Amino acid sequence: MATETAALTARVKEAALKRGALVCGVAPAAAFDPLAPDGQRPGDLLPGARSVVIVGGAPPRAGDWISPVAEHLESMGTTQRIEPVGRAVAVFIEEELGYYALHVPGGVGRGDRAFLSLMLAAELAGLGSRSLAGPVLHPRYGMLYYAAVVTTLPLDPDRPLETPVCPAPSCVEMWEREGTTPCLAVCPASRGGCLDGRLENGRFVRTAYKRDLCGTRVYTNWIGSFQKVLEAALDEPDRDRRKMLLYGSLFTRTLWSITYAGQSQAQCFECIRVCPVGAEYRTKK
Amino acid sequence: MAFFAVDPALYRRYKDQILELSNSFQRDRNEHLPPGQRRPGLSDREIAEQLGLEERVVTEIRCVAERDRYGLDEWERAIEFKRKACRDYVETKILRFLKPSDQ
Numbered sequence: 001m002a003t004e005t006a007a008l009t010a011r012v013k014e015a016a017l018k019r020g021a022l023v024c025g026v027a028p029a030a031a032f033d034p035l036a037p038d039g040q041r042p043g044d045l046l047p048g049a050r051s052v053v054i055v056g057g058a059p060p061r062a063g064d065w066i067s068p069v070a071e072h073l074e075s076m077g078t079t080q081r082i083e084p085v086g087r088a089v090a091v092f093i094e095e096e097l098g099y100y101a102l103h104v105p106g107g108v109g110r111g112d113r114a115f116l117s118l119m120l121a122a123e124l125a126g127l128g129s130r131s132l133a134g135p136v137l138h139p140r141y142g143m144l145y146y147a148a149v150v151t152t153l154p155l156d157p158d159r160p161l162e163t164p165v166c167p168a169p170s171c172v173e174m175w176e177r178e179g180t181t182p183c184l185a186v187c188p189a190s191r192g193g194c195l196d197g198r199l200e201n202g203r204f205v206r207t208a209y210k211r212d213l214c215g216t217r218v219y220t221n222w223i224g225s226f227q228k229v230l231e232a233a234l235d236e237p238d239r240d241r242r243k244m245l246l247y248g249s250l251f252t253r254t255l256w257s258i259t260y261a262g263q264s265q266a267q268c269f270e271c272i273r274v275c276p277v278g279a280e281y282r283t284k285k
Numbered sequence: 286m287a288f289f290a291v292d293p294a295l296y297r298r299y300k301d302q303i304l305e306l307s308n309s310f311q312r313d314r315n316e317h318l319p320p321g322q323r324r325p326g327l328s329d330r331e332i333a334e335q336l337g338l339e340e341r342v343v344t345e346i347r348c349v350a351e352r353d354r355y356g357l358d359e360w361e362r363a364i365e366f367k368r369k370a371c372r373d374y375v376e377t378k379i380l381r382f383l384k385p386s387d388q
Contacts, residue, residue, distance in 0.1 A: 037328035070371035111329055111344035186370055209311040212354045217363040228357045270370040
């Protein structure tokens with residue numbers, strides 16, 4: 001039985017990599033229960049869930065990261081390239097192996113919340129660990145996009161990383177030298193940014209993250225900006241000023257962004273742009 | 286009204302408490318912190334139990350409050366922040382962070 005499970009696990013991972021995943025891991029469905037909120041656990045989505053297969057990949061390309069046009073990286077950071085990989089893995093599990101497989105949608109479910117935390121899934125599957133900046137970082141590739149498949153298929157789970165990827169050695173050195181890290185320096189909460197934290201003995205011992213503020217940066221041209229401009233326009237009694245709001249660059253680019261990608265776009269990468277984890281992979285000639 | 290919407294007075298009364306209890310501002314949430322030090326935000330159901338409200342009411346108040354928290358000017362600051370950070374990075378930090386062998 002153990003051999004059979006190991007063989008199935010290898011087949012699923014091979015299928016994921018063949019279909020475009022850069023990395024693939026497996027987390028036991030039950031591992032989410034003590035960590036994920038009620039309603040966002042694998043068993044809430046699929047009765048009888050045993051395993052969660054997580055595929056990662058589709059990062060912005062090295063050229064995207066060094067473009068001086070901020071709007072370029074804003075446009076390239078999207079989950080829509082990894083989503084089809086997740087769905088293809090679900091199809092493989094159902095069609096080839098005969099088990100239920102639910103591809104977790106990348107959007108939001110109830111209350112503007114994710115169906116399942118993909119970051120938690122990636123962490124439980126040993127694909128990376130959470131960073132001071134927030135995203136899960138893979139030891140080699142740094143930030144990746146993830147998709148997850150919840151399945152009744154019993155698989156051999158991977159284990160979370162024993163040593164966290166963040167902080168990187170160079171960040172520990174920077175902390176000891178300057179009292180900050182690249183991500184904390186670029187977006188410090190003390191100066192209107194989203195991040196704060198403290199390192200001790202090479203590990204972070206305090207973290208702080210302003211999620212809603214980050215939302216204005218990660219989704220500058222997305223649902224939030226649409227709602228805010230619309231609200232301002234509805235409140236604006238002057239017809240000409242309403243036109244400035246609705247025809248202006250923020251609302252126009254927001255509409256472009258929403259229609260450009262059916263999936264979520266992450267539109268701020270400044271904390272990750274300066275992150276040394278994955279920098280070697282992002283470095284080209 | 287045909288769809289569920291929270292009473293504005295109820296919203297104003299509870300929005301700050303609900304944001305404080307939720308994941309809106311995450312302090313020491315990271316999994317790699319020692320277990321006793323982690324402070325994950327509460328789910329809507331847990332917040333509802335703590336405040337004596339219905340879960341649906343908490344969910345709606347949280348959704349509205351998360352959007353309401355920052356004014357439109359914060360979106361303008363976001364644009365300026367990213368343009369400046371991107372420019373600074375390309376102009377001064379590529380060698381530092383992307384080509385360690387060149388240092």
